[in-house]
Amino acid sequence: MSTESVSGSATEAVRQTLVIPPEAAGRRLDQVLSEAWRDYSRSRLAAWIRSGEILLDGQPVKPKQAVMPGQRVELDGRLEAHPDNPRPQDIELEVLVEDPELFIVNKPPGLVVHPGSGNPDGTLVNALLHRDPNLAPLPRAGLIHRLDKDTSGCLVIARTLKAHRFLVAAMKRREIKRHYKALVWGELIAGGTVDEPLGRHPVDRRRQVVRPDGRRAVTHYRIDRRLCGATLLDVELETGRTHQIRVHMAHLRHPIIGDPVYGRRGAPAGLSEAQRDAWQGFGRQALHAWRIRLPHPDGDHEVSAEAPLPRDLLDLLDVLEP
Template identity: 55%
Template sequence: MIESSLYTADIPDELGGLRLDQALAELFPEFSRSRLQDWIKSGCVQVNGKALRAKDKVMGGEAVELRAELQDSGDDQPQDIPLDVVYEDASLIIVNKPAGLVVHPAAGNWDGTLVNALLHYAPELAAVPRAGIVHRLDKDTSGLLMVARTLQAHKVLVEQLQARDIEREYLAVVQGTMTAGGTVDAPLGRHPVDRKRHAVREDGKPAVTHYRVLERYPHHTLVRLKLETGRTHQIRVHMAHIHYSLVGDPVYGRLRLPAGAGPDLTETLRGFRRQALHATRLALAHPEHGDLCEWEAPMPDDMSALVDALRRAQEEGGAL
């Protein structure tokens, strides 16, 4: 069965000069570029009321209409994987994702993902793009993630995300003692050498992260972060950029043991093998009735144990 849904957007000025398919990939990140190219070829995309080719350049400011034709997916298989569902109704599911769970199937992780779990939990998600997932969390980032249960809900949530109307807040433990909160406004793009990494680049996409201090320790800080944008690895790259890399981050940081750290703290820091990052709060306008909805998920056990060890070390003077 094929269903269609109409998406509209204005191409922002900063995307001027890109190919149409590249601009659409930025505007509609929930769809793959190959799928967008197919829709362009089949006439499902109108730019200022006209059909263009995928390679045609956009200027910025054009009005885009995308009629997304979506077919039931038979590629990803349902799997009975436990889910921590914190809320659900006819149009929305909010999941508290554990660290270690991959969100989308990809090379090296073709099953055992959140998508597989969702297709088992709610089979109707097979008819929604990417099983209803409209934003991502890294494999080793825990916390709240929203899932659209219907095509209409998916459309509304994507529009909210693009308009930056969805509030996403995170907890993180960083290396170094921050004196105050602040904002990182630094564009992000692919690392020029290592394509698996991202980096601050002058020619990157706009990215803004706000952070405030919750607790200070002699050599670490517990912070709460709020995203304005949702770029890949945004928090991890931004914190490393200002020299406060996340504890346990295997890509953008390295283990730094404080001088004089006791055995308890040393063991805890050495044993923390993922970035200390948790999506703790999510707030959005409900896609059906528009009322403000918000959810909070406390830190998972491993991050709580990390914070407890830092507090004990501070009290005992073991990390001074």
């Protein structure tokens, strides 16, 4: 199917044309267009058809209209800002990878990813919309996955509708590989895998727990560094459930240092005074998304990025050296 398109900003006019090919004879218009114009969902195309922004041979039609070879389809529509996206705000971002289809950013600890209860603004999404206003039509400004407020590191953001659909599907197929550094209680002997299902706590709905009726969750880990009273792990997610690494490490009885929900209070015995003070003074979970690899939406190469360990975590690691 041959198409030609002209589009400006993602919040402005979008124009495309299509000549129906012989193999599409007798098929529904919305089906044919969803295959030809993959940047747009079928529901969005159907809405444009119903509003008269898509014409067939110059005439308004219904989405289920059967098409014939040689007919001309014209789209003169508009991509509106997603209704859930907040206002842009000038918040500094560290961008690790930037190309026309995606961003990979290094989220600092303490930055909330998207607005929610208690955090109406000042989030990563606000910052992204300031950095690139063309993200406005995308859900959550193109975010493909999330990190907890106090977890730092790599996050992927789609910059186009095409990239968003591709990357969401890639995440579901587990083609986006995410590696974390996790500083946990105790001196582990070897790495391993945790394959335990996760679900909501029956009483505290903000917490996740291992439960037999939960969703499958798989976490792989290996030892990176052995430290005084602690171990730095290299963790790879096979699945991506809420709080997965934090819950699985706590399930192993090696919770992440500083975790306010699933961790332990105090510090282990045997530390020096300086080590104990640094341990107890670490004000967040010691978890950092340090590396990510994913297929590019163009389908012809892989994209990867690494985010250096933040200063607070580096300082704690230095103090805990044997």
